[in-house]
Amino acid sequence: xxxxxxxxxxxxxxxxxxxxxxxxxxxxxxxxxxxxxxxxxxxxxxxxxxxxxxxxxxxxxxxxxxxxxxxxxxxxxxxxxxxxxxxxxxxxxxxxxxxxxxxxxxxxxxxxxxxxxxxxxxxxxxxxxxxxxxxxxxxxxxxxxxxxxxxxxxxxxxxxxxxxxxxxxxxxxxxxxxxxxxxxxxxxxxxxxxxxxxxxxxxxxxxxxxxxxxxxxxxxxxxxxxxxxxxxxxxxxxxxxxxxxxxxxxxxxxxxxxxxxxxxxxxxxxxxxxxxxxxxxxxxxxxxxxxxxxxxxxxxxxxxxxxxxxxxxxxxxxxxxxxxxxxxxxxxxxxxxxxxxxxxxxxxxxxxxxxxxxxxxxxxxxxxxxxxxxxxxxxxxxxxxxxxxxxxxxxxxxxxxxxxxxxxxxxxxxxxxxxxxxxxxxxxxxxxxxxxxxxxxxxxxxxxx
Numbered sequence: 001x002x003x004x005x006x007x008x009x010x011x012x013x014x015x016x017x018x019x020x021x022x023x024x025x026x027x028x029x030x031x032x033x034x035x036x037x038x039x040x041x042x043x044x045x046x047x048x049x050x051x052x053x054x055x056x057x058x059x060x061x062x063x064x065x066x067x068x069x070x071x072x073x074x075x076x077x078x079x080x081x082x083x084x085x086x087x088x089x090x091x092x093x094x095x096x097x098x099x100x101x102x103x104x105x106x107x108x109x110x111x112x113x114x115x116x117x118x119x120x121x122x123x124x125x126x127x128x129x130x131x132x133x134x135x136x137x138x139x140x141x142x143x144x145x146x147x148x149x150x151x152x153x154x155x156x157x158x159x160x161x162x163x164x165x166x167x168x169x170x171x172x173x174x175x176x177x178x179x180x181x182x183x184x185x186x187x188x189x190x191x192x193x194x195x196x197x198x199x200x201x202x203x204x205x206x207x208x209x210x211x212x213x214x215x216x217x218x219x220x221x222x223x224x225x226x227x228x229x230x231x232x233x234x235x236x237x238x239x240x241x242x243x244x245x246x247x248x249x250x251x252x253x254x255x256x257x258x259x260x261x262x263x264x265x266x267x268x269x270x271x272x273x274x275x276x277x278x279x280x281x282x283x284x285x286x287x288x289x290x291x292x293x294x295x296x297x298x299x300x301x302x303x304x305x306x307x308x309x310x311x312x313x314x315x316x317x318x319x320x321x322x323x324x325x326x327x328x329x330x331x332x333x334x335x336x337x338x339x340x341x342x343x344x345x346x347x348x349x350x351x352x353x354x355x356x357x358x359x360x361x362x363x364x365x366x367x368x369x370x371x372x373x374x375x376x377x378x379x380x381x382x383x384x385x386x387x388x389x390x391x392x393x394x395x396x397x398x399x400x401x402x403x404x405x406x407x408x409x410x411x412x413x414x415x416x417x418x419x420x421x422x423x424x425x426x427x428x429x430x431x432x433x434x435x436x437x438x439x440x441x442x443x444x445x446x447x448x449x
Contacts (some may be wrong), residue, residue, distance in 0.1 A: 001028050002407050005067055007056060008077030009035040009084060012100070012126070012176060014387055016077070016396030017044070023377050023404060024050045028076065029247055034067060058082045058101060068093045075199070079295035081108060087121055094119065100402050108416055115415040120130040122411070124418040125402050126395035127156040129357065131379070131432075132245070133418055134229075134398070135439050136362055139377055140235060141422070142364050150240055152365035152371070156212065156222040158248025159388055159391050162355035162382045163217070169317045171250035173348045175356040175383075175391040180445035181341075182341045185248065185370075191228035191244040200224055206258035212248070214359060221254055222246040235422050248359055248365030256317040260340060262306055263287040275339065278324050278331035283339055298324050321347055357382050358390040372446040376440045397435055401428045 004015070004020060006377060020031050022345060024263045033041055034056030047049045058064060068089045070072055073096045076086045080101040090097040091113055095324050114121050132155055143150060159175040174181065189200040196337055200208055209221040228245040228305050233239050249257075260266050264287050272278070272286070281298065297318070303310040318324070321343060329339050350356065360379040383389035402419060411424055419425050432438065 001030055002072045003032045003070060004029055004073050004075065004403065004407075005071035006033045006075045007035070007058065008030060008079075009033050009038070009041055010077065011389070012392050012395040013077050015392040016075070016400050017041075017386075019397055019400035021048065021051065023400070026275060027330045027404060027407070029407075032067065032071070037228070044349070048180065053194070054240065058085060059322070064089050065093070068095055071095055072404060073098065073407055075399060077399075090121070091117060091119060093158045096406050098125055098399055098406065100399055102129055103416060103418065111416040116253070118355075118414055120406060120411060121416045122402055122406065122414060122419065122424075122443060123214045123336065125397070125399050127159075127391065128360065130398050130419065131262050131364075131394055131437075132157055132360060133235075133420050134376060134428055135360070135379065137153070137235065137420050137422075137425055138429060139364060139441075140237070140373065143364065143368075143375075144236070146368060148262050148366040148368040148373075150237060150364060150366045152363070153235075153237060153240060153243035154210075154244045154246070154363045155340070155361070156220075158211075158220065158222075158246070158358070160250065160357045160359060161350075162357040162390075165350070165354040165356070166250075166382075168347070169313070169320045170253060170256065171349070172253055173350050173356070174345065174353065175350070175389055176395075178212040178341050178345050178348075179337075181445075182337050183268060184345070185223065185226065186266070187226045189224035189226050191224055191227070192232075192240075193242050195241045197229075203261060206254040206261060209254050211251070212361060214361065214380065217357075219251045220248045220359065221251050222248050225256055234418065240263070242365075248361070252313060256314045259302075259306060259308065259314060259318065265336050266341045268335045271333050271335055272339070275329065275334045277337070278329045278379045280323050280327050280329060280343060283329055283336075283343075284323050287336075350389070352386060354386045355383045356386075356389045356391055363408075371448050373443060374446050375443045376443060377441045379437065379439045381437055393435065394437060395438065397432060398428050401431050 031051040034054045038053040038055055041053045045053050074090050076083055076099045083099050083101055084106045085109055087097055089108055091110060147417040185205045186202050189205055191198050202351060202401045205223055209223050212220045223246055229353055232243060288305060291301055291378045299310050299315055308314045331339055331342055358381040362377040364375045381394055405427060413421055422445055
């Protein structure tokens with residue numbers, strides 16, 4: 001019997017847990033799920049003989065060592081900051097590890113030791129990063145095999161709200177970590193366009209967007225991720241003239257979000273004095289210049305300060321959030337970003353029956369036999385409800401399938417790896433089609449030489 005230790009059972013874990021349970025008997029698995037709170041898991045696990053739950057504290061050195069020791073493979077869906085401790089423990093105990101998070105510098109430093117110990121630390125195995133790598137690599141490999149030369153690759157992914165639940169002015173609700181949404185894009189975005197390196201500082205990021213249309217789902221806009229360049233080498237695209245990876249939102253979102261950036265409401269480096277006495281109105285007031293006259297409304301002041309129409313769609317979005325209300329923020333010793341997150345969570349949480357939606361679109365341009373072609377590969381997945389979400393499905397299922405392949409001995413790459421090899425991505429993409437997760441490709445000729 002193979003023993004799987006799953007650490008973390010938050011909002012992205014529901015589909016992964018279901019997948020592990022569905023395959024446990026055939027694969028002869030025993031599954032232990034550990035989290036800081038397991039109350040919500042007990043009704044699910046109690047009747048199942050091949051699974052149990054434990055209250056798990058990643059900072060408890062003895063517990064961490066004991067639970068990893070008992071496992072054959074560890075899956076971590078803990079917050080990314082905790083992966084390094086789990087990874088070190090897995091190396092110490094000689095266990096494989098699978099996570100959905102980006103490879104951090106600390107994790108990458110474990111590469112040589114993992115190779116030496118014949119272990120795999122399989123990172124970036126969820127949606128983005130994860131499915132984006134796998135689906136892109138399938139196309140890239142196919143184009144190269146046909147003799148094509150890639151000249152441009154753009155890829156955008158968004159965790160959004162489904163059309164039937166799209167009922168607020170922002171056309172957005174939280175489907176993953178609210179904290180990560182609030183802090184998204186901080187730093188400088190960098191990419192390459194037509195052979196020239198491009199940089200977008202954070203304060204300009206949400207002003208520089210691209211527009212997209214997805215058949216049946218309408219228009220979207222995308223902003224650049226922080227680093228589009230680091231994947232040129234693993235993708236085998238070191239000499240590609242144009243490469244950009246980004247995030248998708250509905251049209252109008254970025255212009256409104258830019259208000260928070262320009263005001264400083266997404267800042268997370270300091271705490272606000274007197275936050276416990278703030279209302280939403282006084283929170284915004286703290287970042288505005290003094291009023292020119294007592295008669296000026298806050299909306300008018302904000303309009304003048306940032307140059308947005310006082311009666312426009314952006315202002316309507318801000319009013320809908322209640323930013324000008326006297327509702328207490330309900331936090332003390334908080335950063336601006338934490339207060340903004342609290343306000344947004346009050347308004348952007350999926351309601352019972354709500355469905356989310358994942359949209360991923362890759363756009364390739366390549367030359368083949370003197371003809372310049374464009375190939376677009378699009379994925380749209382809609383969730384079942386507010387628990388079995390599209391986000392949980394597209395994060396959890398790839399992680400589960402890769403964990404199965406690793407336990408079956410079908411993944412042979414060792415060290416710190418991401419799923420860019422055919423042995424990883426081909427079986428994952430094939431199996432995902434059984435769950436309705438499939439990419440639709442369209443192609444057209446741009447020009448003939």
